[in-house]
Amino acid sequence: MWFLPSHNLLGAAVLAVLCSQPTAASNAQSPLVHPSPSGKGSGLWASAYEQARELVGSMTLEEKVNITRGFAVTDNVCAGNTGTVPRLGWPGMCLHDAGNGVRATDFVSSFPSAIHAGASWDKNLTHQRAFYIGKEFKAKGVNVLLGPNAGPLGRSPLGGRNWEGFSVDPYLSGQLNAETVVGHQAAGVITNLKHLIGNEQETNRRPYFGAEAVSANIDDKTLHEFYLWPFMDGVRAGAASIMCSYQRVNNTYSCDNSKLLNGVLKTELGFEGFVLLDWSAQHYLGSANNGLDMIMPGGGSFGQNLTDAVGNGTVPEERVTDMATRIVAAWYLVHQDGDNFPKPGFGMQNLSLPHEQVDARDPQSRPIILEGAMAGHVLLKNENGALPFTEAPAMLSVFGYDATVPKTKNTDILFNLGYESSPEMAQAVLGTEAHFDQAARGGTIVTGGRAGANGPAYILDPLSAIQHRAYLDGTWVNWDLESGTPDVNPASDACLVFINAIATEGWDRDGLHDNFSDGLVLHVAARCANTLVVVHAAGVRLVDQWIEHPNVTAAVVAHLPGQDSGRALVRLLYGEAFFSGKLPYTIARNESDYGAAYAPCRPEEGDIDLQCDFAEGVYVDYRHFDQAGIVPRFEFGFGLSYTRFEYSDLAIKPDEKLLHAGASTYVDGLWDIVATVQATVANIGERDGAEAAQLYLGIPGDDSPPKQLRGFEKVPLHPGEEGVITFELTRRDLSIWDVVGQSWVVQDGEYGVYVGASSRDIRLTGTIKA
Numbered sequence: 001m002w003f004l005p006s007h008n009l010l011g012a013a014v015l016a017v018l019c020s021q022p023t024a025a026s027n028a029q030s031p032l033v034h035p036s037p038s039g040k041g042s043g044l045w046a047s048a049y050e051q052a053r054e055l056v057g058s059m060t061l062e063e064k065v066n067i068t069r070g071f072a073v074t075d076n077v078c079a080g081n082t083g084t085v086p087r088l089g090w091p092g093m094c095l096h097d098a099g100n101g102v103r104a105t106d107f108v109s110s111f112p113s114a115i116h117a118g119a120s121w122d123k124n125l126t127h128q129r130a131f132y133i134g135k136e137f138k139a140k141g142v143n144v145l146l147g148p149n150a151g152p153l154g155r156s157p158l159g160g161r162n163w164e165g166f167s168v169d170p171y172l173s174g175q176l177n178a179e180t181v182v183g184h185q186a187a188g189v190i191t192n193l194k195h196l197i198g199n200e201q202e203t204n205r206r207p208y209f210g211a212e213a214v215s216a217n218i219d220d221k222t223l224h225e226f227y228l229w230p231f232m233d234g235v236r237a238g239a240a241s242i243m244c245s246y247q248r249v250n251n252t253y254s255c256d257n258s259k260l261l262n263g264v265l266k267t268e269l270g271f272e273g274f275v276l277l278d279w280s281a282q283h284y285l286g287s288a289n290n291g292l293d294m295i296m297p298g299g300g301s302f303g304q305n306l307t308d309a310v311g312n313g314t315v316p317e318e319r320v321t322d323m324a325t326r327i328v329a330a331w332y333l334v335h336q337d338g339d340n341f342p343k344p345g346f347g348m349q350n351l352s353l354p355h356e357q358v359d360a361r362d363p364q365s366r367p368i369i370l371e372g373a374m375a376g377h378v379l380l381k382n383e384n385g386a387l388p389f390t391e392a393p394a395m396l397s398v399f400g401y402d403a404t405v406p407k408t409k410n411t412d413i414l415f416n417l418g419y420e421s422s423p424e425m426a427q428a429v430l431g432t433e434a435h436f437d438q439a440a441r442g443g444t445i446v447t448g449g450r451a452g453a454n455g456p457a458y459i460l461d462p463l464s465a466i467q468h469r470a471y472l473d474g475t476w477v478n479w480d481l482e483s484g485t486p487d488v489n490p491a492s493d494a495c496l497v498f499i500n501a502i503a504t505e506g507w508d509r510d511g512l513h514d515n516f517s518d519g520l521v522l523h524v525a526a527r528c529a530n531t532l533v534v535v536h537a538a539g540v541r542l543v544d545q546w547i548e549h550p551n552v553t554a555a556v557v558a559h560l561p562g563q564d565s566g567r568a569l570v571r572l573l574y575g576e577a578f579f580s581g582k583l584p585y586t587i588a589r590n591e592s593d594y595g596a597a598y599a600p601c602r603p604e605e606g607d608i609d610l611q612c613d614f615a616e617g618v619y620v621d622y623r624h625f626d627q628a629g630i631v632p633r634f635e636f637g638f639g640l641s642y643t644r645f646e647y648s649d650l651a652i653k654p655d656e657k658l659l660h661a662g663a664s665t666y667v668d669g670l671w672d673i674v675a676t677v678q679a680t681v682a683n684i685g686e687r688d689g690a691e692a693a694q695l696y697l698g699i700p701g702d703d704s705p706p707k708q709l710r711g712f713e714k715v716p717l718h719p720g721e722e723g724v725i726t727f728e729l730t731r732r733d734l735s736i737w738d739v740v741g742q743s744w745v746v747q748d749g750e751y752g753v754y755v756g757a758s759s760r761d762i763r764l765t766g767t768i769k770a
């Protein structure tokens, strides 16, 4: 069932972990937590709640029930439309898929995907990306933007949706989710932080063909310290809604799980917004009491039955009032009342039918899209001065299916679902076992597949960007984008090989590399002493098949850059811009190095009750590699630049009083800054650069990984320039989740403080005593 590691050391380490902490197994249950807490309207929600209580106070029961469900409409193609309250002039809301832009419509932009933003390690840029994406949703009349993504995090590197999130690391994911929530909502749209929780695989994510969906069995400590962590950041940042996930947690469907929704989310995290069903996810009438507030795309088990259930006492009317209040409060929170917002869904028209041009793009977003595209490229290898090109090459040879545009970008389903380069994905039926070529061989990829994808305004593909540059420089360009064994002109100054790794919602990946692409790289490298490999990747892509080849002088993971892909790349190659991205995950030497969670859980023949025990706890990605002593090929946080950075002057200032203030709940002091760490970073090379400096903590005790990311800042520096970086550590950053006390506690003992350029390139170390 699971991919068993052959590594002996790894086996021993995982066993040790299993013994030292309780794990959730197939008999795991979620206790009932009732009643569902009503939203309080505290903090930033105060005035939104005041307004919502007034409006909802004048609604009848039918009207309140009406806005907790979806209705099919014919005048827009939003993924969902809520009911309306015509009597009071409440217009309802359009809900629509999101990721790197507005999906399935025209006159919008393709921004870099979340994994690309994650690789930028840039909070400011991520915030601006979110703001301009949000503006496009608003311009189209989309009230609720179905994102960002705090889960899946990427327990299995094969996960089909990992690219829709920023990183497998909960801290990096949490920080960038918070920036995104604030950015989207500042633009006037409701975010929908998804998918709560444990939606770590596409395989059996829903009940299909008589089998229940997979049950993600997660122990309480792992839930808090890993999977819930980024949701905490998003909720704190004001996320106005949360999407519950398709699969089961501890054998109860997430959208019916009162421990999760009433307990963890609405009580512990004090969430004041509404919980939205993932489309047609499994739920029941009783889900209302279990904390679910809105269902989509139709009436599901609510509608008239919910009204009747109030009548016969099954659901208290107070609960329905709370559901409606949470929904309307979210609407007020981002100021969608009055003339502030267009008619819901007005710009979301069927592209096959006559429709008005509704251009959602703001010219001010253009530099953000290009900057973002550049910032998520990660330079893995750069030898013999391969990059940047210091003078214009006389001859460039370009190879690989990924160098050019896909054949179509039109009104069809391929366009809607981001599958232009991998048409076979669009044909597969959800819930069936489908296997795809790891490479999307129909052209370059700028996003992954399905709900997190969108159609770009245009695609500046690598080859055409290179051709434009050749026009300016008088470069001779050769290309063969077909053959796996192309001829190579020996007079080439450089050979660029473009390959990719695609992933999509709906199915997990079959592997982390493909033979055709690896064969192409090796074929070219055998004939060209200066071979540069560019990999567009919707997730981890292994490179061991060729990375050590002496003729592979440079390698770039170009992730999913959005519509400015080729222009961004050419600027980087020619040194008009610099590489500053770093890996938001680990690239292993071999699949087996990822350990027990490498592959998604799969049912045995006839198994209709698939159990997936998250027995590895928090030992996922680098936490696992560090713990098990496995050397990765390129570690978490790794990325080269065109310059060199020196770290110095570590200064650690704990706030002794706050540090020893005792255990904390979510609201009580968890976000106090208990220590400040400073370091100086200097650019000691010859070229401009920006360094994403990272801080890791070693939390004392046997139950915590050797290192965990707890701070990062990206600082742009000219040659000879230095900058002081300040990391602020909150009480949560130093805490572990105490399962017995149900609180976050700072451990007594010595905390290791590690500041450096990656998770394995630590330049400065110190300690905090607690």
Ligand SMILES: *[C@@H]1O[C@H](CO)[C@@H](O)[C@H](O)[C@H]1NC(C)=O
Binding pocket: 023, 024, 025, 028, 029, 030, 031, 217, 218, 219, 220, 221, 249, 250, 259, 260
């Ligand atoms: C799931 O079960 C585990 C093991 O019994 C328990 O530690 C955890 O709190 C449960 N989580 C939820 C959300 O029910």
Ligand SMILES: *[C@@H]1O[C@H](CO)[C@@H](O)[C@H](O)[C@H]1NC(C)=O
Binding pocket: 062, 063, 066, 071, 082, 083, 084, 085, 086, 087, 092
């Ligand atoms: C419920 O919403 C639908 C769809 O917008 C609308 O046609 C209907 O009038 C609403 N019902 C009530 C009771 O307001």
Ligand SMILES: *[C@@H]1O[C@H](CO)[C@@H](O)[C@H](O)[C@H]1NC(C)=O
Binding pocket: 124, 125
């Ligand atoms: C964020 O980026 C924008 C545009 O690049 C810049 O104007 C602004 O000063 C930056 N803000 C911070 C806090 O760095």
Ligand SMILES: *[C@@H]1O[C@H](CO)[C@@H](O)[C@H](O)[C@H]1NC(C)=O
Binding pocket: 299, 300, 301, 302, 305
């Ligand atoms: C409403 O409840 C009735 C009686 O319990 C049930 O038969 C019916 O399927 C429910 N309708 C929906 C849409 O769930």
Ligand SMILES: *[C@@H]1O[C@H](CO)[C@@H](O)[C@H](O)[C@H]1NC(C)=O
Binding pocket: 285, 305, 306, 308, 309, 312, 314
């Ligand atoms: C109450 O009404 C709901 C919806 O029609 C129905 O499913 C449920 O069985 C009823 N319960 C009782 C106790 O009558």
Ligand SMILES: *[C@@H]1O[C@H](CO)[C@@H](O)[C@H](O)[C@H]1NC(C)=O
Binding pocket: 077, 350, 351, 352, 353
């Ligand atoms: C758009 O219109 C076409 C042609 O009438 C129709 O086949 C298609 O189903 C419509 N799409 C949506 C999403 O409504």
Ligand SMILES: *[C@@H]1O[C@H](CO)[C@@H](O)[C@H](O)[C@H]1NC(C)=O
Binding pocket: 515
């Ligand atoms: C790729 O090549 C390896 C080694 O030659 C082989 O074992 C494997 O089956 C091939 N995989 C595919 C998908 O062709």
Ligand SMILES: *[C@@H]1O[C@H](CO)[C@@H](O)[C@H](O)[C@H]1NC(C)=O
Binding pocket: 525, 526, 527, 528, 529, 530, 550, 551
């Ligand atoms: C590197 O490329 C040169 C052609 O420039 C070729 O002669 C040589 O064999 C290649 N090296 C390897 C290890 O393939």
Ligand SMILES: *[C@@H]1O[C@H](CO)[C@@H](O)[C@H](O)[C@H]1NC(C)=O
Binding pocket: 006, 544, 545, 589, 590, 591, 592
């Ligand atoms: C990866 O590990 C597997 C199992 O140990 C082994 O069969 C395979 O050859 C390894 N692949 C590479 C590229 O080293």
